[in-house]
Amino acid sequence: MALPRVGTLIVVLLLSSVGHAAEEPRGLLLRKGMIAWQMNLAEARPLVEENIRPNTVQLLANQKKDEFGCGPQGKGITRCVWTCCVDLGEPDTVHFSTLWFYDDKFYAYSVNFGVNQFTRIAAQLAVRLGPPSREEQETRPNFNATMGGLSTYIVNTKRWDVGDVVILLADRGGGPLASQLYATYLPLARQAKPPRPQGEAPSAKLPF
Numbered sequence: 001m002a003l004p005r006v007g008t009l010i011v012v013l014l015l016s017s018v019g020h021a022a023e024e025p026r027g028l029l030l031r032k033g034m035i036a037w038q039m040n041l042a043e044a045r046p047l048v049e050e051n052i053r054p055n056t057v058q059l060l061a062n063q064k065k066d067e068f069g070c071g072p073q074g075k076g077i078t079r080c081v082w083t084c085c086v087d088l089g090e091p092d093t094v095h096f097s098t099l100w101f102y103d104d105k106f107y108a109y110s111v112n113f114g115v116n117q118f119t120r121i122a123a124q125l126a127v128r129l130g131p132p133s134r135e136e137q138e139t140r141p142n143f144n145a146t147m148g149g150l151s152t153y154i155v156n157t158k159r160w161d162v163g164d165v166v167i168l169l170a171d172r173g174g175g176p177l178a179s180q181l182y183a184t185y186l187p188l189a190r191q192a193k194p195p196r197p198q199g200e201a202p203s204a205k206l207p208f
Contacts, residue, residue, distance in 0.1 A: 022129045024163030025183060028097060028109045031085045037165075037185040038105045041070065041078060049084045076103050077192055086111050088121060088181075100184075100192070107188035112177040121181065122158055122169055129167070132158040 027036040032047045048068050070080040078101040085094040088111070100108040113121070126132070136157045141150055160167040166189075168182040 022162050025165050025167065027106065027185075028086070028099070028183070030083070030097075031087060031094070035099070035106055035109075037107060038188065040104045040106070041080070041101055044099070044106060070099075070101075073100075074192075077101070078104070083109075088113055088117065089124075090114075090117060102188045102192035105188055106185075107192060108182070108184040110180055110182040112180050114176060115171055115179050118169070118171040118179040121179075125158070125160060125167065125169060129160045129162055133161040134159040 027034050027039070029035075030047050030049075032049060035044045035047055051067075068080065068082045068084065070078050073079040080099040080101070081096075083097040083099050086097050087094050090113070095111050095113055097109050097111045099106060136155075136159075138155050138157075139152050141152055155170055155172050157168055157170045159169075164186045166184050166186060168180075170180050170182070172178045172180065
């Protein structure tokens with residue numbers, strides 16, 4: 001989900017280059033600061049902006065608005081949702097991120113955004129990191145309950161391997177937030193091997 005932006009421009013990845021060599025991304029940059037790889041949840045928590053929630057069209061009588069929260073997801077893994085605020089450079093818009101911690105150490109995140117921004121963000125990553133290490137295209141099935149049938153959609157995924165970090169950029173076609181940026185710190189990701197619910201990760205071939 002996205003909200004109006006009220007701060008200055010901050011990019012999602014703190015990436016820079018030395019000469020022509022890409023520097024390894026160091027974590028997720030929020031408007032209030034960097035959540036670095038291996039940072040614990042207590043250190044990361046003050047960087048999450050308070051009382052900023054996604055806009056919900058209509059709530060049921062017993063529902064409350066979504067907000068930042070964390071819970072267990074597998075052995076030793078903590079998943080935090082509605083982490084604000086990530087700025088991808090869209091005018092007047094910020095995004096929420098999902099964070100993963102293993103043994104209380106930050107090791108992965110994802111950010112969903114509109115498909116109309118995919119080409120722009122892919123080009124920015126290519127400038128910062130060079131050409132993708134790998135590009136894939138696959139067809140996935142999708143059951144449409146409204147139409148009462150099975151349809152398919154195309155997933156385009158670009159992958160960058162930079163030091164101990166893998167970045168996946170995926171366009172999953174259709175829907176307002178069908179594109180996703182996913183980054184993971186491999187030394188911890190290889191230990192965590194998190195579950196991969198459908199729709200959480202941008203590709204079925206994750207580097208775990």
